Amino acid sequence: MLRDEDIDPLGQPDDWDRVVRRITRTLIWVFVIIAAYLVLLVLVTIGAKAHDIYKDLQQPGSSMKCCGGEGPNADCEALDHTQIHEQNGSFVIDSKRYGRSVLLGTGRIVWSGIPGEKPGTAGHWCGKPRSVYGLSMETSDDQPDPTVWTFCAWINPGGV
Helix, strand or coil, rough: CCHHEEECCCCCECCHHHHHHHHHHHHHHHHHHHHHHHHHHHHHHHHHHHCCCCCCCCCCCCCCCCCCCCCCHHCCCCHHHEEEECCCCCCEECCCCCCCEEECCHHHCCCCCCCCCCCCCCCCEEEEEEEHCCCCCCCCCHHHHCCCCEEEECCCCCCC
16 A cells, blocks of 8 residues: 555655566566577577488488488588599599598489589588498498498589
């Protein structure tokens, strides 16, 4: 119950400023929480989209995935035109992830783009250093690079 002495000359309660400050602080926190949620949502969405184009790709001649998003096959990278070379009838990519050139087995190359890739992408490569798996350095027509194991390579026609 308000008493006459609780009313200022303008007819407002003395604690009116306190009420306004409390409401203002509450609104600020609400906006901060909403902004943080939106930033988190954007980051999660961007992260999910970055890997989505690889989720259904399979290794040529196999039902195994090229890049599953987790585990040992989470290793795909997009390639631009400067990273794909033809060399003595074979194809070599320059992996930015591993900082080395990788000789590709022609049986691992799919001559196609990937739905959802960024415009201007020349191809994609999925592979890991053999040392990750303890694989021998013995090469084959399918795996000609002695240091890197290739799961698959997708090269857009005209990407070389």
